[in-house]
Amino acid sequence: MLSxxxxxxxxxxxEMLGRFAEIVARYPEGRQKSAxxxxxxxxxxxYGWLSVPAxxxxxxxxxxxxxxxYEVATFYTMFFLRPxxxxxxxxxxxxPCCLVGAERIMxxxxxxxxxxEGEVTADGLFSWRGVECxxxxxxxPVLQIGPEYTFHENLTEEKxxxxxxxxxxxxxxxxxxxxx
Amino acid sequence: xxxxLLLTHIDVPGIQTLEVYRQKGGYRAVEKxxxxxxxxxxxxxxxxxxxxxxxxxxxxxGMKWSFLxxxxxxxxxxxxxxxxxxxxxxxxxxxxxxxxxxxxxxMIVSSYxxxxxxxxxxxxxxxxxxxxxxxxxxxxxxxAGFLGKNILGTGYDLELxxxxxxxxxxxxxxxxxxxxxxxxxxxPRIKPPFPAVSGLYNCPTVVNNVESIAATVPIINDGGExxxxxxxxxxxxxxxxxxxxxLNKPGVYEIELGLPVEEFIYSDEYCGGxxxxxxxxxxxxxxxxxxxxxxxxxxxxxxxxSRLMTYESLADGGFQSGTMLGxxxxxxxxxxxxxxxxxxxxxxxYHHESCGQCSPCREGTGWMEKVLHNIEHGHGSxxxxxxxxxxxxxxxxNTICPLGDAAAWPVGSAIRHFRDEFEWHVAxxxxxxxxxxxxxxxADPLEPVV
Numbered sequence: 105m106l107s108x109x110x111x112x113x114x115x116x117x118x119e120m121l122g123r124f125a126e127i128v129a130r131y132p133e134g135r136q137k138s139a140x141x142x143x144x145x146x147x148x149x150x151y152g153w154l155s156v157p158a159x160x161x162x163x164x165x166x167x168x169x170x171x172x173x174y175e176v177a178t179f180y181t182m183f184f185l186r187p188x189x190x191x192x193x194x195x196x197x198x199x200p201c202c203l204v205g206a207e208r209i210m211x212x213x214x215x216x217x218x219x220x221e222g223e224v225t226a227d228g229l230f231s232w233r234g235v236e237c238x239x240x241x242x243x244x245p246v247l248q249i250g251p252e253y254t255f256h257e258n259l260t261e262e263k264x265x266x267x268x269x270x271x272x273x274x275x276x277x278x279x280x281x282x283x284x
Numbered sequence: 285x286x287x288x289l290l291l292t293h294i295d296v297p298g299i300q301t302l303e304v305y306r307q308k309g310g311y312r313a314v315e316k317x318x319x320x321x322x323x324x325x326x327x328x329x330x331x332x333x334x335x336x337x338x339x340x341x342x343x344x345x346g347m348k349w350s351f352l353x354x355x356x357x358x359x360x361x362x363x364x365x366x367x368x369x370x371x372x373x374x375x376x377x378x379x380x381x382x383x384x385x386x387x388x389x390x391m392i393v394s395s396y397x398x399x400x401x402x403x404x405x406x407x408x409x410x411x412x413x414x415x416x417x418x419x420x421x422x423x424x425x426x427x428a429g430f431l432g433k434n435i436l437g438t439g440y441d442l443e444l445x446x447x448x449x450x451x452x453x454x455x456x457x458x459x460x461x462x463x464x465x466x467x468x469x470x471x472p473r474i475k476p477p478f479p480a481v482s483g484l485y486n487c488p489t490v491v492n493n494v495e496s497i498a499a500t501v502p503i504i505n506d507g508g509e510x511x512x513x514x515x516x517x518x519x520x521x522x523x524x525x526x527x528x529x530x531l532n533k534p535g536v537y538e539i540e541l542g543l544p545v546e547e548f549i550y551s552d553e554y555c556g557g558x559x560x561x562x563x564x565x566x567x568x569x570x571x572x573x574x575x576x577x578x579x580x581x582x583x584x585x586x587x588x589x590s591r592l593m594t595y596e597s598l599a600d601g602g603f604q605s606g607t608m609l610g611x612x613x614x615x616x617x618x619x620x621x622x623x624x625x626x627x628x629x630x631x632x633x634y635h636h637e638s639c640g641q642c643s644p645c646r647e648g649t650g651w652m653e654k655v656l657h658n659i660e661h662g663h664g665s666x667x668x669x670x671x672x673x674x675x676x677x678x679x680x681x682n683t684i685c686p687l688g689d690a691a692a693w694p695v696g697s698a699i700r701h702f703r704d705e706f707e708w709h710v711a712x713x714x715x716x717x718x719x720x721x722x723x724x725x726x727a728d729p730l731e732p733v734v
Contacts, residue, residue, distance in 0.1 A: 127401045129511045130404075130443075130445040130447075130487065132359070132402070135466070135485055137466060137467035137468075138466055138467045139446075139467065140446065140467035141447070141448060141450050141464065141467065142408070142448055143450065144450070145409065145448055145450075162313045166467075168467075172467075172468075175468075175469055176450070176467065176468065176469060179450070179452065179469040179470065179639075180409070180449070180450025180451050180452050180457050180470075181450070181451035182409045182410065182450050182451035182453065183450060183451075197629075198572075198630075198633050199371050199372070199572055199615065199629045199630050199633070200372050200529055200615050202369055202625075202626070202629055203528075203529045203530055203615070203617065203621060203626070204529070204530070209409075226322065235410075235451075235454065236369075236371075236633050236636055236637060237369055237370070237371040237372075237453070237572075237633065238410055239369060239370075239373060239374045239376070239377050239408070239410075239411070240374050241371065241372050241373070241374050241526060241528030241529070241534075241613065241615065242374055242467060242526060242527060242528045242534035242536065243374075243534070244528065248410060248555065250412075251412075252412060252413070253410055253411070253412035253413060254413070255413065267376040
């Protein structure tokens with residue numbers, strides 16, 4: 105269903121391990137489990153989602169049981185347990201945004217990308233989903249795009265089209281640089 | 285022009301940087317507190333100010349601080365609750381984005397008052413840009429000697445860290461937040477023990493909202509007495525209001541507590557009236573959890589008095605005809621909005637966000653969502669309306685944390701005030717999906733209250 109690069113297990117690079125160590129240093133000795141959420145965010149930012157091997161590696165790194173990582177990863181909505189599109193468009197679907205047209209934006213995304221909520225486009229670039237209140241109710245409708253969680257406010261259908269075009273160009277641009 | 289304390293310099297270019305923030309008088313409160321006041325004197329100033337928790341509950345901050353246990357040799361913690369997720373509320377995001385040093389300065393002053401040597405700001409995970417902004421601000425403050433060892437040569441040490449959440453409304457509840465900060469699922473703890481005795485890592489802990497902590501800066505600068513002069517009665521100081529929904533000028537406004545609701549909605553200094561020339565139908569005044577009110581009851585109380593933006597005035601009439609200030613998430617609904625659809629939307633939110641520990645909340649929110657879905661989609665019956673009231677009543681007060689209440693109140697209040705709209709949905713089945721019930725008799729604030 106998806107491009108091969110997403111099938112890699114979660115090995116950690118030196119750079120990642122350096123970040124992890126910085127994070128663990130924020131907590132008192134023996135409380136390294138507190139680093140779990142920040143580290144899962146770091147891993148997801150690199151791999152796009154959390155595979156079981158990646159979560160097991162996190163558990164080994166923090167010297168906790170794997171189940172302690174699974175139970176956290178399954179509780180919090182930001183963590184993806186299966187591969188996503190390169191860009192995950194997350195539209196706020198809670199009350200205040202719906203007062204100003206969030207439902208219309210979601211319908212437009214579905215039609216424009218040709219995939220249902222949670223599915224990935226054939227080129228592997230996009231997936232989308234509705235998420236709960238993003239705390240930007242005065243600027244609705246809004247959507248965010250991980251892993252940087254850039255924010256797009258006061259959305260219209262035209263703005264969404266622009267954004268998709270921009271992201272496609274960005275993806276192509278990146279691939280060109282990688283090849284050259 | 286109303287007095288501002290938190291957003292005074294919000295429009296100054298570069299106010300996000302330490303340099304400009306200091307030019308505008310920033311970090312004076314740190315100097316004053318650490319060099320001239322004892323920790324207890326800082327607590328006293330905050331008590332005198334009458335500051336009440338700005339996250340939603342409205343509990344006096346100084347009193348919360350004075351409950352903190354101080355056993356010998358045990359570390360104490362201050363944790364800032366920046367898990368802003370209450371639908372309708374976006375003031376903390378605004379503050380952290382545009383004037384991050386206000387929070388950092390408040391954290392230093394408050395940590396000093398509580399004797400904390402390590403403090404955390406727990407920011408909801410979706411706010412990655414704000415997390416980066418805060419981390420940059422912390423690095424700047426540390427560089428300038430306001431954080432780290434021996435701050436300003438006073439011998440006081442403080443480390444400040446930012447912790448990301450993972451996308452869970454429930455982590456805004458203080459004990460769930462502490463669980464999350466310990467690297468666990470966000471399941472609220474049974475109280476007692478309260479965090480003031482056993483909080484983070486079983487140590488005495490205070491959890492305060494972003495705005496409450498930022499408010500300690502003007503309180504220390506000008507004194508608690510000066511702060512208490514602003515406002516009405518027990519609602520002292522200024523409050524950030526997040527205004528959203530169908531308004532001409534949605535956004536974050538700093539108001540002096542005591543501002544009339546009508547002025548807030550209609551004056552050009554604030555929301556500038558209802559968008560697109562429509563009329564106001566209803567308002568949720570303090571975030572999705574507080575009771576929704578029809579426009580007429582929002583602007584005036586049952587006794588005909590002008591309703592003010594204070595903890596007391598908004599609560600006037602209890603839940604029969606009043607609401608709450610809550611977190612200050614002010615959502616306006618115009619005449620085209622459907623109360624049933626919005627109630628269904630909010631209930632879906634609470635069902636989605638229930639942590640699942642307590643059966644009344646875990647199951648009840650799901651049942652309410654299903655019943656409301658049926659009514660909204662033309663499959664409801666009249667008895668469903670009473671069923672909703674019944675389920676809501678059985679959730680309320682029967683759960684470990686207030687999420688159960690927060691889920692029950694919007695449903696109870698929507699039916700209390702807009703029952704005819706629910707009945708109209710039942711009676712008109714599918715037609716109700718394409719046509720709105722409209723303004724009906726609820727409410728035109730410009731007409732006299734019946």
